[in-house]
Structures are given as C-alpha cells and as structure tokens.
Amino acid sequence: ETGVTQSPTHLIKTRGQQVTLRCSSQSGHNTVSWYQQALGQGPQFIFQYYREEENGRGNFPPRFSGLQFPNYSSELNVNALELDDSALYLCASSLVGDSWKQYFGPGTRLTVT
Amino acid sequence: GEDVEQSLFLSVREGDSSVINCTYTDSSSTYLYWYKQEPGAGLQLLTYIFSNMDMKQDQRLTVLLNKKDKHLSLRIADTQTGDSAIYFCAETLKAAGNKLTFGGGTRVLVKP
Numbered sequence: 001e002t003g004v005t006q007s008p009t010h011l012i013k014t015r016g017q018q019v020t021l022r023c024s025s026q027s028g029h030n031t032v033s034w035y036q037q038a039l040g041q042g043p044q045f046i047f048q049y050y051r052e053e054e055n056g057r058g059n060f061p062p063r064f065s066g067l068q069f070p071n072y073s074s075e076l077n078v079n080a081l082e083l084d085d086s087a088l089y090l091c092a093s094s095l096v097g098d099s100w101k102q103y104f105g106p107g108t109r110l111t112v113t
Numbered sequence: 114g115e116d117v118e119q120s121l122f123l124s125v126r127e128g129d130s131s132v133i134n135c136t137y138t139d140s141s142s143t144y145l146y147w148y149k150q151e152p153g154a155g156l157q158l159l160t161y162i163f164s165n166m167d168m169k170q171d172q173r174l175t176v177l178l179n180k181k182d183k184h185l186s187l188r189i190a191d192t193q194t195g196d197s198a199i200y201f202c203a204e205t206l207k208a209a210g211n212k213l214t215f216g217g218g219t220r221v222l223v224k225p
Binding site for chain 1: 117143144148154155156157158161201203205211212213214215216217218
C-alpha cells in the first residue's frame with residue numbers, strides 16, 4: 001500500500017473528447033509525476049510537478065497538461081483524445097528529501113474509441 | 114541518450130532462483146530500480162541501488178550492478194508462484210532530476 005490513489009479506475013472516451021484523471025498523494029509528498037503505459041510496454045514519463053509548478057516534461061504534446069494542488073492532489077488533462085492515447089496512466093509521488101524514491105498509484109485505464 | 118533494455122520473458126520453476134537482466138546506455142545514472150507489476154495493478158518498488166554501489170541484498174532479492182558493462186540484474190532466491198509478474202528496471206539520470214526511464218519489462222512465469 002503506497003498511499004497513492006487514482007480515480008477513476010477505468011474510463012472510456014471517444015476520439016476528440018477531453019479527459020481529466022486524478023491522483024491523490026500522501027501528506028508531505030510535494031512532487032508528483034505522471035506516466036503513460038501503453039499495453040505491453042514500460043511506462044513513459046509525461047511530466048512532473050513540484051510545488052504546483054511543472055518541473056520537467058517528456059516527449060508529449062501540449063494537449064497533455066496537468067495541475068497540482070496544495071492538498072497533495074493532482075490532475076492530468078488530455079484534450080482532443082486520439083486512439084493512441086489508450087493506455088494505463090500512472091501517477092507517482094515522492095516525499096520531501098526522498099525525491100528519488102517514487103511511489104506509484106494503481107493507475108487509470110483509459111480506452112479511446 | 115536514454116535507453117533501457119530487458120529480455121521479454123523468463124520461465125522458472127518454483128523454488129529455483131530467477132535472474133532478470135537489464136542493460137542501460139547512459140553512464141550518468143544516479144539510481145537504478147526494480148519495479149514489479151502484477152496484472153491490472155500499478156508499480157511496486159521492489160528495490161533500488163545507488164550508482165556507486167556494486168551489490169545490494171534485501172531478503173530474497175539481490176541486485177548486482179556492473180557499471181563497466183552498464184548491466185543491472187535482479188536475483189530472486191527461492192522463487193514463489195506469487196513472484197509471477199512483470200518486472201521493470203528503471204533509471205534516473207543526473208541531468209533529469211528524478212524522472213524515471215523504464216525498460217520494456219520482463220514477464221516472469223513461475224511454474225509449480
């Protein structure tokens with residue numbers, strides 16, 4: 001049990017729609033990262049937030065955006081969904097002073113039809 | 114550049130040792146990790162090793178790091194059926210903060 005929760009568990013959307021995925025971290029975990037895991041592959045880094053500001057981004061287009069809130073929760077927003085966005089989306093948080101150790105949530109399975 | 118490679122599949126008998134291998138290309142790795150993912154679940158951090166170490170043992174798990182060959186391995190002693198899962202190695206780099214770069218995963222099947 002990592003103390004990181006994500007909602008919803010599963011989601012089905014249509015191409016072109018927008019989606020918001022949510023993550024809730026433990027108290028004190030002020031760094032949150034989001035990863036996309038396509039079927040049969042390893043997770044790919046999307047971006048990271050630290051103290052409510054973006055702090056690094058992977059090779060994902062601007063239609064992937066995020067927010068981090070003072071209560072250790074965060075959101076991943078994806079606009080103009082494409083079929084290739086179908087994946088498991090994982091968030092990971094880390095503790096102040098221990099940022100190299102990331103704890104993952106169970107993920108949200110997004111299916112785009 | 115960043116590249117982490119793993120073999121796709123490993124089959125092992127219950128009670129035997131499993132060895133999962135990983136190679137990486139960037140010598141500026143700071144930490145290297147092993148994560149476990151069971152079906153339909155997120156990632157569980159199993160163990161990690163700092164890049165200036167050669168070996169780390171944690172109960173049934175032994176991590177070996179060969180920096181010269183950029184090779185990381187995870188040995189699981191006395192493998193159990195509950196060890197059946199996908200195992201990912203991952204690294205963080207000095208220049209990239211704590212962004213994790215993952216390999217493609219090794220599916221381990223433990224046969225009774």
